[in-house]
Amino acid sequence: MPAVLRDARDTLVPDMTGPHGPLPPVLLVLTVLTGTVDAFSFLLLGHVFVANMTGNVVLLGFSLAGAPGFSTPASAAALVAFAAGALTGGFTVHRARAHRGRQLQHALLVETAFVTAALTVALVSGRPYTGGARFALIVLLGLGLGVQNAMVRVLAVPDLTTTVLTRTLTATIADSRLAKGPGGHAGRRVLSAGAMLAGAFLGALALLKGHPALPLLIAVALLAAVTTAATLFARSDALWTRPPAAR
Template identity: 35%
Template sequence: MVGWSVEVPTVSSHIRRYAAGLILLTAATGSIDAVSYLALDRVFTGNMTGNVLFIGFALVGVAGIPFLNNVVALAGFVLGSIVSGRIVGRGHTRLLPRRSVWTLVTGALIIAGLAAVWAVLGELDDRGLLIVTALLAIVMGAQVSAVKPIGNSDITTIVVTNTLANLARDSRLGGGRGEKWVQRLLAVVAMGGGAALGAALIGWMSGAAALAGGGVLYVAGVLMLSLTSRAERRAESRVGV
């Protein structure tokens, strides 16, 4: 029909918005890992590389490493990723399926609940530390599988080693053309910035407050991904009409 058109957001705009959501989740991981390491007895709930190293150190007798806590975090992360992978499934035609969104929303609710209970209790005993560690690790593992359909290998939300390597390798100094350098750099900065925020909130207030701060970043990331997914579905339905 002459004079009638529908403005449809481009695929590239959706990709950029998904990247923004992943960067927010990366910042949340940095903040939550600051909480788990500084307030939950030297353990990571998002970055499993650190836990694997700590477990290795403990196995050869290095003192001062909470072996059980690191094993619990590693097991919780794997469990969360397995369950989330089953829920989300594979072979999705859209970048982010609804099951992924609901998995992430559930994770946000768990983080909020843990922060609230921790604030009420004030301090956690050894059993409490293990429970919070396990649940946070499950959320972090579930998050990874939930965002997997987006297919962004540069922003994994839990670790920036590969992102940093790609940033350096593909830079002009490394002989590349500098592609994707903005989102890669932002992911690295987000992880460090989130960690700094978490550490600052622990020092100024408490571990519970820092976890709540990480939860805010997590919710912001989930909202960005959810709204982008909804906009993408609407765009596809308009094209179909």
């Protein structure tokens, strides 16, 4: 079996006794969620990202320069909310620092609360999302994705950040055999990019063909699934549950 396919298989169906246990497929699901939520925010909330802050900083620069179709307050609100979410997520996971399964579970519960609140706002307010409803959605989703990113950073699974793909794509090409590199984790990196693409496609399709709140409903469903799994993982005492520095 080619190394890329073997690495992809090991990411989707990981060795539960390995260093990261079940975390890789969980983070792939959260990458799909990221694409879905950013499709909702960018297409319905006025060209703003709530998960990918690199893109959001660029959009803020556009708006500050006076480019039409971009909002300085919206981009700034997303950045502040994301930062507050990262702070909340950091506090949440560091309280369970001795067990990665509990770190995952606790952070997902907080993220699910924020994204579910955003879904409620979307259903109650109705499209178009303007004024207070728009900013409430930006803030709630920014908080939730900030929590997610703080959790992912602490879990520290290589090449599965759930948001930033620039370094992942660069590593895929620069480390490839074609570039005379080691070629490590190519399958995992391709899956990460594919999961983001799939999430963005799913979110956009849900908006175009279904209800405007459907992407958030999908996000809540994905969170419910991984949170249920994380509740089981929190009971494990396998090697992967220990932080790398504690092994």
